[in-house]
Amino acid sequence: MDRTETQDEFYRKVAEEYGASLARMAYAYEADPDLRRDLSQEIHLALWRSFEKFIGRCSLRTWIYRVAHNVATSHIVRQTRGKRSGPAFLTLEEAGVQASGENVEISADRHQALAHLFALIQRLDPLDRQVILAYLEDLDAESIAEITGISVANVWTKIHRIKDVLVRQFHRGGRDGL
Amino acid sequence: MACDEMPDDLKILWKEAGTDRPVFSPDQLRQETEKMRARRRKSDVLGAAVMAFFVASYTIIFFFIPNNALTLAGSILSVLICGIWLLDILRKRARVAPDPGETDSVRFYRAELERSRDNHRTLVWRLALLAPPFILWDIGFARIFAKAAWFIEPLMWFDCVLLLAVFAVVLPLKQLKSMRKYQERIHTLDAAMRSEGR
Numbered sequence: 221m222d223r224t225e226t227q228d229e230f231y232r233k234v235a236e237e238y239g240a241s242l243a244r245m246a247y248a249y250e251a252d253p254d255l256r257r258d259l260s261q262e263i264h265l266a267l268w269r270s271f272e273k274f275i276g277r278c279s280l281r282t283w284i285y286r287v288a289h290n291v292a293t294s295h296i297v298r299q300t301r302g303k304r305s306g307p308a309f310l311t312l313e314e315a316g317v318q319a320s321g322e323n324v325e326i327s328a329d330r331h332q333a334l335a336h337l338f339a340l341i342q343r344l345d346p347l348d349r350q351v352i353l354a355y356l357e358d359l360d361a362e363s364i365a366e367i368t369g370i371s372v373a374n375v376w377t378k379i380h381r382i383k384d385v386l387v388r389q390f391h392r393g394g395r396d397g398l
Numbered sequence: 399m400a401c402d403e404m405p406d407d408l409k410i411l412w413k414e415a416g417t418d419r420p421v422f423s424p425d426q427l428r429q430e431t432e433k434m435r436a437r438r439r440k441s442d443v444l445g446a447a448v449m450a451f452f453v454a455s456y457t458i459i460f461f462f463i464p465n466n467a468l469t470l471a472g473s474i475l476s477v478l479i480c481g482i483w484l485l486d487i488l489r490k491r492a493r494v495a496p497d498p499g500e501t502d503s504v505r506f507y508r509a510e511l512e513r514s515r516d517n518h519r520t521l522v523w524r525l526a527l528l529a530p531p532f533i534l535w536d537i538g539f540a541r542i543f544a545k546a547a548w549f550i551e552p553l554m555w556f557d558c559v560l561l562l563a564v565f566a567v568v569l570p571l572k573q574l575k576s577m578r579k580y581q582e583r584i585h586t587l588d589a590a591m592r593s594e595g596r
Contacts, residue, residue: 228424235422243419244412257420264422265430270499283499290498290506297510334415337408347590350503356412369502370591386408 231268238284241357242267248341248353249292250299259295266291278366285354286367293346333390340389351378445484452480468538475531483524490520508587515580518573525573529565533558 235242242263250256270287274280341352347368354364361379365372456473459465465473496509540554 231424231427239419239421240413244415247415260420261422261430264420265427266498268422268424268427269431270497273497273499286501286503287498289503290496290501293503293507294498294510297507297514330411330414334411337411338415346507347503347587356409358409367503369504390408 227268227271230271230274231264234267234271234280234284235264242284242288244357245288245292245353247338248349249296251338251342255295255299259292262295263288263291279363281359282363282366285357285359285363289350289353289367293350296346336389340385348378348382351375352382355379355382445487449480449484453477464542466538466542468534468541470538472531472533472535472538475534476528479527479531482527486520486524504587504591508584511580511584511587515577515584518577518580522570522573522577525565525569529561532561532565536561 243260246256246260246263250259266287267284270283274283278286341349344352347370350368351364354367359367361372361375364375368375370378456477459469459473463469495513496506498506501509536554536558540551544551
């Protein structure tokens with residue numbers, strides 16, 4: 221089997237296994253459906269090309285998320301270029317303040333809750349966004365630290381703050397909090 | 399250390415999304431790579447065509463229209479500056495972008511912000527540099543043809559003021575504003591990294 225075949229096979233397996241996760245990631249980075257389709261293609265293209273260089277210095281999962289997040293980050297930096305409106309992203313503190321005003325019940329309308337969750341994530345600073353997304357995809361703190369380049373302790377701090385924001389934003393039907 | 403403190407409801411909700419995932423085959427991706435290369439070649443050809451147009455225009459002006467020192471200086475400087483622009487664009491293209499697989503997100507994000515900031519920064523001096531040769535040429539042209547028609551001189555002065563306003567004030571200020579926006583984001587990112595002792 222030559223190198224191209226290996227790269228193609230590798231990509232097929234990864235697209236099969238991580239396709240849904242990558243689609244969610246594209247959704248969290250881009251609200252516009254046409255641009256989202258472009259972003260998805262960019263991510264898949266970058267992944268396929270990256271497998272030429274993958275030599276297993278980190279886990280495959282870390283590699284995939286790192287490539288995908290970095291490509292998505294390039295996309296949003298490009299998209300904010302030339303926009304006149306004020307700060308394009310919210311910090312976790314700002315998201316927390318906004319969250320206290322609008323509360324969504326997960327159990328009442330799952331579609332609405334999901335849209336609300338995506339809308340919140342789409343407005344976050346790229347780094348906070350990466351931590352949230354990796355967290356929601358069940359990555360452990362060490363992997364998140366490896367992907368983002370921030371310390372494990374800082375990942376935990378961010379996770380706790382994210383949880384705080386999410387608890388204020390969402391609640392279960394009939395219960396006070398999560 | 400698993401991140402198991404996340405509200406389960408939310409994780410379950412999260413996993414419900416992403417069912418309509420786009421599918422790409424390696425062949426499709428290979429074709430897209432080819433398309434990207436073609437687009438890049440096209441933009442190279444377009445850049446070269448614009449340069450050729452400038453050189454041809456000034457050559458015509460040089461040989462077929464009466465010149466004075468100002469129009470000559472304006473023409474030569476315009477061609478030189480366009481040449482510097484082109485070299486600068488090619489040099490920037492040759493620079494290797496950070497590898498998305500090998501670079502962690504913080505460094506990658508910073509590099510992207512720097513790249514955007516530098517794009518705006520170079521546009522400031524590129525635009526500002528283009529104004530003087532155009533103005534020199536306008537003044538020279540007005541001096542040569544002032545007696546040919548009454549409106550040539552005021553028209554050239556109006557053009558000078560317009561060029562100065564657009565190339566040396568309005569556009570550079572806009573670019574500086576965008577440049578500052580990216581610089582502020584870099585400062586914020588650096589401050590966040592410093593606070594965690596990185």
